Amino acid sequence: MPIRVTPVVPSTITVHLVLPDEEAENITVSFPDYVKNVASSEVYPTWEPAAIEANILAIVSFALNRVYTEFYPSRGYDFDITSTTAYDQKFIRGRNIFENISRAVDETFNDYIRRTDFVEPLAAKFCNGTTSTCDGLSQWGSQDLAQQGYGPMEILRYYYGEDIELVQDAPIRDLGRSYPGTPLRLGSQGENVVVVKTMLNRISQSYPAIPKIWPVTRVYDPQTEEAVRTFQRIFGLAADGVVGKATWYKMVYLYVGITQLAELVSEGQLFQTFSFQYPGLLRQGDRGGDVAVLQYMLALVAEFEPTVSAIRIDGVYGSDTARAVREYQAHVGLPADGIVGPQTWYSIYGEFNGIERDLRRDGINFPQNESIPAAAVWYGTTSRAGQFPGEDLRMGSSDQRGVEMV
Numbered sequence: 179m180p181i182r183v184t185p186v187v188p189s190t191i192t193v194h195l196v197l198p199d200e201e202a203e204n205i206t207v208s209f210p211d212y213v214k215n216v217a218s219s220e221v222y223p224t225w226e227p228a229a230i231e232a233n234i235l236a237i238v239s240f241a242l243n244r245v246y247t248e249f250y251p252s253r254g255y256d257f258d259i260t261s262t263t264a265y266d267q268k269f270i271r272g273r274n275i276f277e278n279i280s281r282a283v284d285e286t287f288n289d290y291i292r293r294t295d296f297v298e299p300l301a302a303k304f305c306n307g308t309t310s311t312c313d314g315l316s317q318w319g320s321q322d323l324a325q326q327g328y329g330p331m332e333i334l335r336y337y338y339g340e341d342i343e344l345v346q347d348a349p350i351r352d353l354g355r356s357y358p359g360t361p362l363r364l365g366s367q368g369e370n371v372v373v374v375k376t377m378l379n380r381i382s383q384s385y386p387a388i389p390k391i392w393p394v395t396r397v398y399d400p401q402t403e404e405a406v407r408t409f410q411r412i413f414g415l416a417a418d419g420v421v422g423k424a425t426w427y428k429m430v431y432l433y434v435g436i437t438q439l440a441e442l443v444s445e446g447q448l449f450q451t452f453s454f455q456y457p458g459l460l461r462q463g464d465r466g467g468d469v470a471v472l473q474y475m476l477a478l479v480a481e482f483e484p485t486v487s488a489i490r491i492d493g494v495y496g497s498d499t500a501r502a503v504r505e506y507q508a509h510v511g512l513p514a515d516g517i518v519g520p521q522t523w524y525s526i527y528g529e530f531n532g533i534e535r536d537l538r539r540d541g542i543n544f545p546q547n548e549s550i551p552a553a554a555v556w557y558g559t560t561s562r563a564g565q566f567p568g569e570d571l572r573m574g575s576s577d578q579r580g581v582e583m584v
Contacts, residue, residue: 223276226324
């Protein structure tokens with residue numbers, strides 16, 4: 179679910195022992211014990227260590243995706259995952275655990291894979307590859323690759339694509355449900371309000387009757403209330419403009435469904451969706467991570483807008499940054515005062531985000547800029563536009579990876 183910008187590993191996970199709509203017991207077990215049970219049910223202990231580790235990472239990632247997206251709670255269920263491979267992963271209550279698999283899980287249960295630049299753990303589907311096949315990992319195929327010398331991540335990239343990365347040592351903590359616990363209404367403030375606005379803005383792309391909320395601030399304002407009322411009317415909820423539990427989870431359900439966060443092929447929850455909120459007025463003389471984020475956005479915009487000067491990302495709002503801001507403001511018809519208020523911030527972000535999405539959709543990757551300060555590290559793995567290579571590019575030119583221009 180989008181409220182958890184950085185996914186964490188739950189201390190426990192609640193498993194429904196049959197199909198979702200069948201009456202059965204729910205049992206809550208520690209997350210490592212759950213992974214050990216599933217891995218012992220899905221993987222042969224005699225397999226190569228690389229195959230075992232690759233399968234464990236897929237198991238962990240799939241389970242964390244179910245938790246992160248609140249796949250079942252958002253549908254009204256009181257559990258996190260089922261025990262059946264028809265929907266999820268095989269969990270057998272009371273089964274024996276293989277010793278080598280147990281050791282492997284102890285080392286990797288808080289590691290998972292995700293798409294590069296995405297927040298959510300990958301919905302890493304898998305099948306045995308013999309009696310059943312799927313778009314994800316083949317379990318027997320992973321053993322064949324391991325015997326050929328493939329490492330765990332090489333196996334996973336073979337099946338899920340090159341654009342996956344390993345997240346290691348994710349924090350472990352007790353997780354409740356994402357609903358804030360008290361209704362959000364006119365005058366409410368905080369990150370949960372940002373989450374509501376973000377979900378509604380994305381849902382409105384599929385349901386255009388829902389008005390867009392701009393700017394996305396931490397305040398539950400009349401604009402937000404009206405968007406919530408419209409959402410509630412469309413989906414048959416009490417149209418009171420208040421985000422209670424039913425409205426919250428209906429938003430979660432639709433947001434996850436529309437963005438396909440619980441699918442192997444996902445639109446992806448991007449870090450900047452939550453990290454680029456307006457920080458307050460910025461002007462010459464300011465310093466810090468918020469300035470670095472501003473500079474980062476402007477640097478990318480400058481790659482594609484020649485009237486905006488290129489700037490360094492150093493977290494210092496100096497004369498160069500002020501000049502670039504004024505140039506950008508003149509470019510879009512805003513008062514060119516060199517001060518970043520909410521209108522300038524969200525205008526820059528809108529152009530930045532559009533460029534990023536176009537480039538990501540076109541499959542272009544850019545070199546990383548190592549100068550981004552620590553406050554912007556949450557976006558440190560994100561691709562970005564490269565500088566002019568220093569020579570003209572023409573037919574027959576190639577880059578350092580040997581990709582030839584045609």
